[in-house]
Amino acid sequence: MNIGKILEEARNGKLLTKEEAIALLRVRNDSDDFYKILFLANEMTRSEFGNKGVIFAQIGINAEPCSVNCKFCSMGKNHYSMESIWRKDINTILQEVEILIEEGVDDIFLMTTADYPISEFINIAKEVKEKLPHNIRFVANIGDFDYDTALKLKETGFTGVYHINRLREGIDTTVSPKTRIKTLDAVKKAGLELYYCVEPIGPEHGYEELAVEMLRAREYGVGVMAVMRRIPVKGTPLYDRGQISAVELTKIAAVARIVSKPNRAMNAHESTQMSLIGGVNQLYCEVGANPRDNLSNTEKNRGLSVKMVKQMLIDADYEV
Numbered sequence: 001m002n003i004g005k006i007l008e009e010a011r012n013g014k015l016l017t018k019e020e021a022i023a024l025l026r027v028r029n030d031s032d033d034f035y036k037i038l039f040l041a042n043e044m045t046r047s048e049f050g051n052k053g054v055i056f057a058q059i060g061i062n063a064e065p066c067s068v069n070c071k072f073c074s075m076g077k078n079h080y081s082m083e084s085i086w087r088k089d090i091n092t093i094l095q096e097v098e099i100l101i102e103e104g105v106d107d108i109f110l111m112t113t114a115d116y117p118i119s120e121f122i123n124i125a126k127e128v129k130e131k132l133p134h135n136i137r138f139v140a141n142i143g144d145f146d147y148d149t150a151l152k153l154k155e156t157g158f159t160g161v162y163h164i165n166r167l168r169e170g171i172d173t174t175v176s177p178k179t180r181i182k183t184l185d186a187v188k189k190a191g192l193e194l195y196y197c198v199e200p201i202g203p204e205h206g207y208e209e210l211a212v213e214m215l216r217a218r219e220y221g222v223g224v225m226a227v228m229r230r231i232p233v234k235g236t237p238l239y240d241r242g243q244i245s246a247v248e249l250t251k252i253a254a255v256a257r258i259v260s261k262p263n264r265a266m267n268a269h270e271s272t273q274m275s276l277i278g279g280v281n282q283l284y285c286e287v288g289a290n291p292r293d294n295l296s297n298t299e300k301n302r303g304l305s306v307k308m309v310k311q312m313l314i315d316a317d318y319e320v
């Protein structure tokens with residue numbers, strides 16, 4: 001396939017096919033076509049999103065063994081690899097939220113493991129919502145749920161949900177793709193904004209697997225798209241498989257930007273400066289538990305602060 005032609009058609013608004021997405025992903029990382037992909041993704045993001053840099057913050061509110069047992073996650077119950085087990089109390093969460101608001105985040109995410117009781121989660125969310133100014137979006141990142149729960153999340157004040165069909169779902173996790181898709185449908189049906197991501201990308205994943213999720217995101221009409229490379233966390237079953245390079249992640253992010261066509265922001269995680277010249281304009285600050293970290297308070301290890309991600313966006317000539 002002719003890469004220049006695919007990119008020109010994408011620039012003119014054509015929705016790319018799975019085969020065209022795969023052709024872009026197959027481009028060698030040391031070729032001039034690689035830079036053409038980054039160039040178009042960058043152009044689309046800067047013009048369509050008004051050159052705005054966007055900052056999200058996620059608070060992982062519990063560090064506990066999780067029955068879904070994802071083979072890449074430090075909290076899978078069969079290979080729990082964090083140094084401690086805890087649930088954050090409401091006052092700690094509220095204090096953290098206040099600081100994040102002061103520091104200037106755009107969206108706030110609350111994350112739990114899949115077994116966290118939904119009623120407790122809703123109670124916490126109600127109190128957090130009261131603290132949030134109207135311009136800050138509020139996003140839930142929890143286990144699977146049905147339409148009634150989606151409506152409850154909306155009533156509580158959530159504006160969106162981060163939910164995905166993971167790569168090799170049902171193989172590297174114990175949840176079937178069918179269950180994930182039911183939740184995605186419930187999110188959309190309830191009128192919540194869906195935040196999507198191709199993740200967790202490892203060296204063993206084929207480009208077709210990535211392209212399928214990019215097209216799924218487009219079908220759901222996502223506002224915010226993301227790609228994430230798997231971090232090999234010591235103690236997890238997939239640790240030995242290693243990780244893809246930041247250059248490869250940057251190409252995948254640029255292709256996802258072009259193929260999925262989010263209408264608000266594009267993210268690549270974990271944050272790297274180089275992805276910001278290839279169509280990425282949104283970064284995450286992380287607090288509390290994080291499936292990619294052995295330390296249960298990720299802000300002391302892998303998690304970046306608002307100040308750090310703001311500086312990365314400014315360095316990439318985004319306005320924050």
Ligand code: SF4
Nearest residue numbers: 066068069070073113
């Ligand atoms: S990634 Fe999420 S669902 Fe999977 S084991 Fe970790 S906390 Fe549970």
